[in-house]
Amino acid sequence: MPRSIRHRLDRRRPDAAPTVSPRAPAGADEPVKIAPGDPLLAYLESAGGPVEVDAIDLDSPALQALRDRGVKLAVPLVSHGELLGVLNLGARRSEQDYSGDDRRLLGQLATQASPALRVAQLVREQEAEAVTRQRFEQELEVARLIQQNFLPQELPDLPGWEIAAYYKPAREVGGDFYDVIPLPDNRVAFVVGDVTDKGVPAALVMSATRSVLRGAAVRLLEPGRVLEYVNDHLVPDMPAKMFVTCLYGVLDPRTGHLRFANAGHDVPYVKTADGVAELRARGMPLGLMPEMRYEEKETTLEPGDSVLLHSDGIVEAHDPAREMFGFPRLKETVASAPVGRAMIDRVLGDLDAFTGPDHEQEDDITMVSLTRVREELLARFDVASARCNEREVMERVAEVVTDRLDPARLDRLKTAVAEAAMNAMEHGNGYRADAPVHVEVRSDHAGVRVRIADDGGDVAQPVEAPDIEAKLAGRQTPRGWGLFLIEKMVDGVRESVEDGRHVVELVMRYR
Amino acid sequence: MIHLVGDVDATAEDTLAAAFERAAAAGGGTVVLDFRRADYINSTGIALIVGLLGKARAQDLEVRATGLSEHYREIFEITRLSDFMTIEEGSAGA
Numbered sequence: 001m002p003r004s005i006r007h008r009l010d011r012r013r014p015d016a017a018p019t020v021s022p023r024a025p026a027g028a029d030e031p032v033k034i035a036p037g038d039p040l041l042a043y044l045e046s047a048g049g050p051v052e053v054d055a056i057d058l059d060s061p062a063l064q065a066l067r068d069r070g071v072k073l074a075v076p077l078v079s080h081g082e083l084l085g086v087l088n089l090g091a092r093r094s095e096q097d098y099s100g101d102d103r104r105l106l107g108q109l110a111t112q113a114s115p116a117l118r119v120a121q122l123v124r125e126q127e128a129e130a131v132t133r134q135r136f137e138q139e140l141e142v143a144r145l146i147q148q149n150f151l152p153q154e155l156p157d158l159p160g161w162e163i164a165a166y167y168k169p170a171r172e173v174g175g176d177f178y179d180v181i182p183l184p185d186n187r188v189a190f191v192v193g194d195v196t197d198k199g200v201p202a203a204l205v206m207s208a209t210r211s212v213l214r215g216a217a218v219r220l221l222e223p224g225r226v227l228e229y230v231n232d233h234l235v236p237d238m239p240a241k242m243f244v245t246c247l248y249g250v251l252d253p254r255t256g257h258l259r260f261a262n263a264g265h266d267v268p269y270v271k272t273a274d275g276v277a278e279l280r281a282r283g284m285p286l287g288l289m290p291e292m293r294y295e296e297k298e299t300t301l302e303p304g305d306s307v308l309l310h311s312d313g314i315v316e317a318h319d320p321a322r323e324m325f326g327f328p329r330l331k332e333t334v335a336s337a338p339v340g341r342a343m344i345d346r347v348l349g350d351l352d353a354f355t356g357p358d359h360e361q362e363d364d365i366t367m368v369s370l371t372r373v374r375e376e377l378l379a380r381f382d383v384a385s386a387r388c389n390e391r392e393v394m395e396r397v398a399e400v401v402t403d404r405l406d407p408a409r410l411d412r413l414k415t416a417v418a419e420a421a422m423n424a425m426e427h428g429n430g431y432r433a434d435a436p437v438h439v440e441v442r443s444d445h446a447g448v449r450v451r452i453a454d455d456g457g458d459v460a461q462p463v464e465a466p467d468i469e470a471k472l473a474g475r476q477t478p479r480g481w482g483l484f485l486i487e488k489m490v491d492g493v494r495e496s497v498e499d500g501r502h503v504v505e506l507v508m509r510y511r
Numbered sequence: 512m513i514h515l516v517g518d519v520d521a522t523a524e525d526t527l528a529a530a531f532e533r534a535a536a537a538g539g540g541t542v543v544l545d546f547r548r549a550d551y552i553n554s555t556g557i558a559l560i561v562g563l564l565g566k567a568r569a570q571d572l573e574v575r576a577t578g579l580s581e582h583y584r585e586i587f588e589i590t591r592l593s594d595f596m597t598i599e600e601g602s603a604g605a
Contacts (some may be wrong), residue, residue: 272547388521389523411580411582415586418551418553419553421555466590468561468590472565472568478565479554480558484590485557485590488589
C-alpha cells in the first residue's frame with residue numbers, strides 16, 4: 001500500500017486543478033498545479049480510474065512535475081464528469097508495482113470520496129460567501145449609523161414657520177444629508193446635500209462636510225462665503241472622484257427673507273400664490289477645485305409660501321420601464337400639492353405610484369420643506385372660571401372647527417380643550433369669578449391651534465405619569481389624568497408664559 | 512346595572528357612588544356601567560371610575576362597561592381602564 005495519501009482541493013481557483021504528492025524530492029509538498037490548457041487535465045478527467053504516471057505519454061508540464069516528485073500512481077477524483085482533484089501516490093513501500101487489487105480499491109475509494117468532496121467544497125464556498133455578505137451588511141450598518149448620527153435629532157421650533165424634513169436611506173446607504181442650524185442673530189440656516197458614492201466612504205465625507213458647514217454657518221453670514229469656506233476645506237482631503245453637492249440658505253424668520261447659494265445641488269422649488277418657481281444660483285460642487293465662487297440669490301417668502309429642498313433620489317428614481325421621475329414631474333407635484341409637511345407626503349405618494357410596488361429604492365431620498373404659516377383667526381373669547389365651564393369652552397371651540405376636522409379628530413380635540421380649560425380655571429385661576437380664561441382658535445395650512453390662557457403666570461410643574469395599577473393599589477391618587485389625556489389627544493402641546501399669562505397651545509393637524 | 516346619564520365629571524360623584532352601592536348590594540357579582548347616554552366624560556370622571564374599580568376589586572366584583580362611544584373607548588384604552596374592566600362592544604353615538 002502507498003506510503004501516504006494526501007490531497008488538497010481548492011474549487012475557488014478554477015484555473016488549476018492542484019495535486020499533492022507524497023514523500024518526494026525537495027518542494028514536493030507544493031501542490032502540482034495543472035494549467036487549464038494542459039492535456040493531462042482532459043486525460044485524467046476521462047481516465048475512469050487510477051493511472052500509472054510512467055505509462056502516460058503526453059506532452060504535459062504537469063505530468064513532468066508529477067514525475068519529478070516521484071509520483072507513480074495518479075487517482076483522479078471525478079464527480080459529474082468534473083475533475084475535483086487528484087490523489088498522487090508515490091512508490092509502494094515494498095518497491096513492488098501497484099497490483100490490480102490495489103488499483104480497484106483505490107478506484108472505489110475515489111468513486112466514493114469524490115461526491116463527498118464536492119459537497120465539502122460547496123459548503124466551504126457557501127460559508128465564504130456568507131462571511132462576505134455579513135461583512136457587507138456590517139459595513140452598511142456602520143454607514144447607516146454614521147449617517148443617522150449626523151442628521152438633526154429634532155428640528156427647531158420657529159414661531160410662524162413650519163419646518164418638516166424627510167430622510168430615507170437606500171439599502172446601500174448614499175451620502176444624503178440635511179441640517180437646520182439656528183444662527184446667533186435669530187436667523188436660521190438650511191442645508192441639503194449629497195455626497196457622491198455610497199456606504200462608509202460617503203458617510204464619512206458627509207460627516208466631515210456637515211461639521212465644517214456647521215462651524216462656518218455660525219461665523220459667516222453670507223451663504224456664498226459659507227460654501228467657499230467649506231469648499232476650500234474639503235478640497236485638500238477629498239478622496240478622488242468624490243464631491244459634495246449642497247444647497248445652503250439663510251432665512252430671517254421675522255421678514256421671510258431667504259438668501260441662498262448652491263454648490264451644484266438639485267434646484268429647490270418655491271410655491272407661492274403665483275405658482276411654482278425654481279430657486280436657481282450657480283456654483284460648482286464642493287471638494288472638486290479650490291477657490292470657487294458661489295453666486296448668491298434671494299427671495300422673500302410670504303405667509304402661505306413654501307420652499308421644498310430635495311435630493312436627486314427623487315428625480316432620478318425609475319419606473320418599471322426605466323423612465324426617470326424627472327424634474328418636470330416633481331414640479332407638477334409641487335404645483336398641485338398643499339404646502340408644508342403635506343407637500344412632502346404628496347411627493348412621496350406620487351413617487352411611490354410612479355416607481356410601482358416592487359421597487360427597491362435606488363438612492364437616498366431627502367426632503368426639507370420650509371413653510372411660512374398663514375394663520376386665520378377663527379374665534380377669540382373669554383369664559384368665566386367656574387366649575388363645569390370647561391364644557392362651554394369645549395363647545396365653542398368645536399363650533400368653529402367642526403368642518404375642518406374629521407369626527408374622530410374633533411372628539412380628541414374637544415377632550416383636550418376641555419381638560420386644558422379645566423386646568424386653567426382650577427389651577428391657573430383658582431375658580432375666581434373675576435379671572436376668566438382667554439381662548440383663541442386659529443387655523444393654518446396644517447391644522448388648527450387652540451390657545452388657552454390663564455392668570456397663573458407659571459408653567460406647570462411636570463407631574464408623575466398616571467399609572468392605573470398604582471392608583472388601584474392606592475399608591476397614587478385616582479386623579480391626575482388631565483395632562484396625560486391632553487398629550488395623548490392632540491398632535492402637539494406647547495406651554496409658555498406670555499405677558500404674565502400662562503398659555504397652553506394645542507395643535508391638531510387636519511390629518 | 513348603573514346607567515350613566517349626561518356628564519361623567521365631578522357632578523357625577525355622589526350619584527355614581529350611591530348607584531355602585533346599590534348595584535353591589537343587589538348581588539350577582541357584576542356591576543355594569545351603561546355609558547349609552549353619557550356624552551361627556553372628563554378626567555375627573557375617569558378618576559371616579561378608577562375609584563369605583565378599586566372598590567369593586569376590594570369586594571371582588573366584576574365591572575363591565577357598555578355603550579361607550581368609539582372616542583371614549585379609545586380613552587379607556589389609553590388610560591388602561593380597559594385592562595381592569597370588560598368593555599362590551601355595542602353601538603353608541605358620539
